[in-house]
Amino acid sequence: MPSARTQEARPSFSQKLMRLSTRLRDAEWRRYGATLLAGKVLGVTAVMAVAAVVTELCFAKVFAADTPAIKVADVISPINTMWTLVAAFLVFGMQVGFTMLEAGFCRSRETVNVLMECIVDTCLCGLLFYAIGFAFMFSHGNGFIGYHWFFLKDIPTTYESSGVSFLAFWIFQFAFADTCSTITSGAMIGRTGFVGDLLYSLAVSGFIYPIIGHWAWGPDGFLATMGTAGYFLPHLGQSFHDFAGSTVVHTIGGMVALAGSIVLGPRLGRTFKRDGGGPMLPHDLTIAASGALLLWFGWYGFNPGSTLSAMDFEGIGRVSANTTLAACAAGLSAMFMSYPMSKKWDISFTVNGFLAGLVAITCPCYWVSPTGSILIGAVAGVVVVLGVELLEYLRIDDPIGAVPVHGLCGIWGTLSLGLFAIGKYGVSGPTAPDNSAPLTGLFYGGGLTLMKAQLIGSAIITLSTFAVALLVMWLVNLTGTLRVSHEGELYGLDLHEHGITAYPEYVITSLGSPSGLSVPSEK
Secondary structure, eight states, X not given: OOXXXXXXXXXXXXHHHHHHXXXXXXXXXXXXXXXXXXXXHHHHHHHHXXXXXHHHHHTTTTTOOSSHHHHHHHHHHHHHHHHHHHHHHHHHHHHHHHHHHHHHXXXXXXXXXXXXXXXXXXXXXXXXXXXXXXXXXXXXXXXXXXXXXXGGTTOOSBSTTSOSBHHHHHHHHHHHHHHHHHHHHHTTTTTBOHHHHHHHHHHIIXXXXXXXXXXXXXXXXXXXXXXXXXXXXXXGOOOOOOSSOIIIIIIHHHHHHHHHHHXXXXXXXXXXXXXXXXXXXXXXXXXXXXXXXXXXXXXXXXXXXXXXXXXXXXXXXXXXXXXXXXXXXXXXXXXXXXXXXXXXXXXXXXXXXXXXXXXXXXXXXTTSOHHHHHHHHHHHHHHHHHXXXXXXXXXXXXXXXXXXXXXXXXXXXXXXXXXXXXXXXXXXXXXXXXXSSOOBOGXXXXXXXXXXXXXXXXXXXXXXXXXXXXXXXHHHHHTTOSBOOHHHHHHOHIIIIISOOSOTTSOOOGGGSXXXXXXXXXX
């Protein structure tokens, strides 16, 4: 409690009034009081004004219902565009994986050549896809080719009904085109001349991939519209489907690689199993395996990104899970499948195994279940091992297994949709998925209709690509630039074509020679 002395010192209310009366008679105190009061009034007024402005800008229109569609589009289009760009960056990052994979599986004496080809192919593909490739593939035209938007002229703000920025969609599809071009080079390393690589890459990136790809992915491609009245095979009642490119990207790349390997012939010193030899040893499996894992990571842009819609969150999750499970199953099945052949646990087959699973699931990933993905991947692991052995028997030299991984497993993945589509999912959309017309495969009561459409589309693209690529490789070979000279291959592509080795501080042993592994004789 306050003391008596404190209470005496405290002025009473009447004393406060007298003091105020005295001060108000003083002119100086009146000016001070007026200034103080005006300041407080202005301060309160300013606070209220700021509050009113903030409320108007940030909160007043949140619940406005006059233009709801515009407000939704204003939010969703940027989100879907950002999702597509992030996916595009992941897919482009796969170029690092391809470069490391190919460099690891090649011999040390041709490493620089691999690095140079992968980098230059990317640069060439970007310019070609800007000038003509995108127009051929994704613009309106007829069932076989598009013929608008050359050099990206007169393009709209967004691509079709996706709501995604047109140039963001272009970036995404450029990354896919670059992938196809890089697949081709992997089967042709060790003996391809650099000028020849430029020539066939121009044909692949500028014409083969975009024109044939238009058939399945173009807005009016004849396989995309197949089965509808007035279009190709209207009685079929079903169009060809390839969600993220088992056929459009991987089978096309694999078939071009096969044509190139056939026209080139095997590397000098390559002796096949039926002739008493075996594959040439890769020079750095650490780089190869790391590159393959980077490819796996990039596939999370390749497959989920093909929804083009962050709003289809269920579809993105399903595609991501299916992609993962297929890769896991394929890696293990390839490992166990290859073990009886050598009684060893083979890292190269295991790596190519999970890549085969990724390729196979790329087509059906949106429409199948996790269990179906495991089965699709497991079969892909077997297919890739048998495919490698088939090429070995046919004496076709494919140093990284591009044909079995991308070509054969791309075909298997495309056909697997006709078996494993579960009948629940239709198409992704900018605001939500549209499941009004789901795909149903044979194993889920859908009959053979979807399988027929997949078989027709896969066969047309596979055979057409191989035939055209074989002609292109033959023509390039006539120029004398497709394969390096005998002396240049013996010398090594790095020094012959580029004047430098990848490992100048190290001595390249006989393991890097054209004869492959040599065993020193005992003295």
